[in-house]
Amino acid sequence: MEKKNYEQLDETLYTETLSNGLSVTLLPKNGFHKTYGLFTTKYGSIDNQFVPLGKKEMIRVPDGIAHFLEHKMFEKEDGDVFNTFGKLGASANAFTSFTQTSYLFSSTSNVLENIETLLDFVQEPYFTEETVNKEKGIIAQEIQMYEDEPDWRLFFGILGNMYPKHPLHIDIAGTVDSIMDITADLLYESYETFYHPSNMNLFVVGKMDPEKMMQWIRDNQAKKEFPTAVAIKRHFPEETATDIKPFDSIEMPVQRAKSMIGIKGIGPVPKGKAALEYKTAMDLLLTLLVGPTSDNYLKLYDKGIIDDSFSYDFSLDRTFHFADIGGDAKDPAAFSTVIKEILLTAKESPELTEEKLTLVKKRMIGQVLQSLNSLEYIANQYSQQAYGEATLFDVVPIIEGITLNQLKVLAEEFMQEKHMSVFHILPKGDGEA
Incomplete structure (x- = not known):
């Protein structure tokens, strides 16, 4: 042991x-x-x-x-x-x-x-x-x-x-x-x-x-007998940027429309500790761009473009990685347009400063340390085992080591319009062409 x-x-x-x-x-x-x-x-x-x-x-x-x-x-x-x-x-x-x-x-x-x-x-x-x-x-x-x-x-x-x-x-x-x-x-x-x-x-x-x-x-x-272990052969279809459908919508019996923007990761999924570093950097980038303490968030909230349902996430696992940003929207077209604009200009965003990165890092480290008081959270993080030898306990030094330049490079590489898609849910009777 x-x-x-x-x-x-x-x-x-x-x-x-x-x-x-x-x-x-x-x-x-x-x-x-x-x-x-x-x-x-x-x-x-x-x-x-x-x-x-x-x-x-x-x-x-x-x-x-x-x-x-x-x-x-x-x-x-x-x-x-x-x-x-x-x-x-x-x-x-x-x-x-x-x-x-x-x-x-x-x-x-x-x-x-x-x-x-x-x-x-x-x-x-x-x-x-x-x-x-x-x-x-x-x-x-x-x-x-x-x-x-x-x-x-x-x-x-x-x-x-x-x-x-x-x-x-x-x-x-x-x-x-x-x-x-x-x-x-x-x-x-x-x-x-x-x-x-x-x-x-x-x-x-x-x-x-x-x-x-x-x-x-x-x-x-x-006490138990098991067959000899063999490598499992799985198959997944090849995926490219050209497969992405830029837009779609459906109607449902909802009071308010909903909009979501997705950014598909193209290319190999990072492995091991590099995967944990990549996910942590993306979490920091999204928080800086559209997190609840960003100027972008406050402006969009004040204008009524977003509300308390607004959320964002980045997922990385076997064979896929993507970001999704969405929520309820009075005007889903305006919602998706302004969010895409924020993402596509991310590298030059005034949100990406050393001062703001330092504050977001401190907040994220605090959240990680607080989460270590939850046995369920710890267990669920470990069960994923998507990061090889790296563990939940490596996150704090990883956060500390991420630089502003890394985030700007990540923004330029990941936030590309050809990798983006929009999906709307509209109240019945308000369908879009």
């Missing part, structure tokens, strides 16, 4: 890769009463084309199968796993994203028993055609609920414009039609391919004895 100290933050991280390939990370925080466990597989909604374990040919599975699999993992032949966690005094949950599926619990007691329950239920699948067909109706209702959610439609609308070929534009839960093609056999095939320990990581944070915890995990895994 390797031990790494972060003296600046007074944190110690314990890591080990077990003989079956499972990556385990422990972060003792004995000032807390709660312990939080997160068991994650690098399998998400975009992984819909792959070569199944033990086979040679690439297959295409129904959209939404990773999310469907997550739902079915809690149901076992002898009952519901939620009841088991409840009896042990724990609350449990799970979630599926574009690139991962995570199972979690939090508890103030019976921590070792809860860790064992977490490992055992995720590593013991049970599916039947009867239970699979029953679940289809439940998930179909969930899909229909999100189809009526304007903000959800806005986000996937801009993804559809930027990534028309890539599965990123497909709803994580799939469609009502696609989930009807899911079978127990397909679930087992997906499970066996992606739920191998070598494609998974376990993160535990909170009150614990790290030596005792790691031995408990080793003993649990030693």
